[in-house]
Amino acid sequence: MNAIPKDSRLRYHCQLRQSAAERRADTHPLTWRLREDGARVGLEEYRDKEGYRAAAHALEHCSSADVIDTMKKANVRGRGGGGFSAGVKWGLTQVGDHLPRGYLVCNADEMEPGTFKDRLLLEQLPHLLIEGMIIAGYANRSRFGYIFLRGEYVEAAHSLAVAIEEAREAGWLGSNVAGSGYDFDIALHTGAGRYICGEETALISSLEGKRANPRAKPPFPGQSGAWGKPTVVNNVETLCNAPAVMRHGADWYQGLSGGLSDDGGTKLYGVSGLVERPGLWELPIGTSGREILERAGGMREGHTLKAWLPGGGSTGFLLPEHLDLALDFDTIGQHGSRLGTGLLTVVSERQSIVSLLRNLEQFFARESCGWCTPCRDGLPWTVKLLQALERGEGEQGDIEILEQHTTDLGPGLTFCAHAPGAAMPLESALKYFRDEFERGVTHPPRTAHADPIPVGEV
Ligand SMILES: Cc1cc2nc3c(=O)[nH]c(=O)nc-3n(C[C@H](O)[C@H](O)[C@H](O)COP(=O)(O)O)c2cc1C
Numbered sequence: 001m002n003a004i005p006k007d008s009r010l011r012y013h014c015q016l017r018q019s020a021a022e023r024r025a026d027t028h029p030l031t032w033r034l035r036e037d038g039a040r041v042g043l044e045e046y047r048d049k050e051g052y053r054a055a056a057h058a059l060e061h062c063s064s065a066d067v068i069d070t071m072k073k074a075n076v077r078g079r080g081g082g083g084f085s086a087g088v089k090w091g092l093t094q095v096g097d098h099l100p101r102g103y104l105v106c107n108a109d110e111m112e113p114g115t116f117k118d119r120l121l122l123e124q125l126p127h128l129l130i131e132g133m134i135i136a137g138y139a140n141r142s143r144f145g146y147i148f149l150r151g152e153y154v155e156a157a158h159s160l161a162v163a164i165e166e167a168r169e170a171g172w173l174g175s176n177v178a179g180s181g182y183d184f185d186i187a188l189h190t191g192a193g194r195y196i197c198g199e200e201t202a203l204i205s206s207l208e209g210k211r212a213n214p215r216a217k218p219p220f221p222g223q224s225g226a227w228g229k230p231t232v233v234n235n236v237e238t239l240c241n242a243p244a245v246m247r248h249g250a251d252w253y254q255g256l257s258g259g260l261s262d263d264g265g266t267k268l269y270g271v272s273g274l275v276e277r278p279g280l281w282e283l284p285i286g287t288s289g290r291e292i293l294e295r296a297g298g299m300r301e302g303h304t305l306k307a308w309l310p311g312g313g314s315t316g317f318l319l320p321e322h323l324d325l326a327l328d329f330d331t332i333g334q335h336g337s338r339l340g341t342g343l344l345t346v347v348s349e350r351q352s353i354v355s356l357l358r359n360l361e362q363f364f365a366r367e368s369c370g371w372c373t374p375c376r377d378g379l380p381w382t383v384k385l386l387q388a389l390e391r392g393e394g395e396q397g398d399i400e401i402l403e404q405h406t407t408d409l410g411p412g413l414t415f416c417a418h419a420p421g422a423a424m425p426l427e428s429a430l431k432y433f434r435d436e437f438e439r440g441v442t443h444p445p446r447t448a449h450a451d452p453i454p455v456g457e458v
């Protein structure tokens with residue numbers, strides 16, 4: 001495959017900003033094999049760079065339980081946003097030998113606003129993902145693996161299709177993988193471009209050919225997922241950690257964070273917004289927002305930082321005073337937000353929080369699957385109120401209604417985490433920037449007979 005045209009990579013900021021000299025096998029397990037020219041790493045080159053040795057070791061020398069145990073000890077936490085331990089998740093499908101073998105699904109939907117990390121791995125290092133899937137599939141006894149890929153990721157689709165074929169021809173996929181007696185193959189499934197398909201149970205519905213509605217849990221996918229079989233859903237970056245863990249061990253992985261965090265490993269961090277050099281970096285997990293911002297060259301000339309989202313549109317705003325926090329799951333959770341995907345979106349003092357939020361909530365309203373009332377009706381209502389405030393035509397009481405929505409859209413009141421995710425930036429914006437909302441209130445309160453329920457298109 002040819003090198004990805006430079007312009008297209010810059011357009012999406014999907015560029016690793018670390019040179020090959022900076023990326024070493026013992027410190028950068030996710031990216032050390034990447035080429036400087038951004039082209040896909042083919043099978044031969046991947047093998048020359050220690051590729052498939054971890055899978056060979058796992059298949060030859062470890063039982064499924066050994067692999068799960070190592071992943072648990074390493075405490076690889078899910079990089080799709082939730083931070084759930086991959087080893088624990090893999091173990092959930094192990095309850096009883098009588099269970100039918102199920103499926104492993106790689107979540108490559110990546111539609112979180114401001115997130116572009118999986119794309120790098122999918123386009124340029126597809127064999128690392130395949131190797132991670134072989135290890136995960138072996139550990140949780142999957143009969144088959146699927147990669148559920150965001151439809152717009154056309155270059156990634158091509159790259160994965162070529163790599164799957166290469167791996168199959170080399171005996172790494174199919175019957176009797178590498179002579180181990182384990183049968184495992186992978187199919188690439190491209191989605192049609194809906195954010196809700198990234199939610200693991202909606203993804204499973206879509207994979208089965210149904211409308212992408214989330215499913216009530218329990219049962220969890222590990223008990224009953226795709227076609228009723230035990231199913232493990234993991235993010236691309238999570239799975240790409242497995243080969244290094246199996247090759248170098250749990251202690252080595254834990255040590256990668258260098259004391260910056262109780263979590264182990266590295267993280268693909270990134271920045272977008274009005275910074276000098278948006279992009280991606282593989283850094284020890286627990287690196288601070290300040291260091292990442294500095295690596296991005298700081299704010300663009302003429303701009304100062306007002307706020308930042310730590311990990312995508314569905315995380316809560318943080319302030320400049322939070323820049324020294326360790327960017328890990330627990331620390332950011334303790335400060336009212338979420339690590340999410342770990343890709344920062346910065347907001348300049350010259351940008352309106354109300355407008356930015358209106359734009360985000362418009363996205364969330366459009367992407368609601370419509371299954372539950374607070375999300376289906378509450379999000380468009382939120383957008384209407386924000387639009388009015390943005391125009392300076394808000395009415396007294398609008399801010400209080402928005403506050404009520406942060407409760408109504410909160411955890412436990414909807415089928416899936418889409419609505420609580422949409423409520424996070426709203427709640428934090430009201431907490432930190434209430435004056436900006438108040439400036440949009442210019443009208444008296446609504447009259448009793450006015451219909452508060454929004455109608456029409458958002
Ligand atoms: C609305 C919504 C969208 C999501 N989109 C993604 C996504 O694009 N990629 C992803 O890996 N996880 C996404 N998730 C999280 C998944 O439901 C799931 O937790 C994750 O794939 C599990 O993988 P992990 O344990 O490796 O993080 C989304 C969740 C929600 C609620």
Ligand code: SF4
Nearest residue numbers: 369371372375414416
């Ligand atoms: S919260 Fe929203 S996206 Fe999730 S199931 Fe309910 S309506 Fe659908």
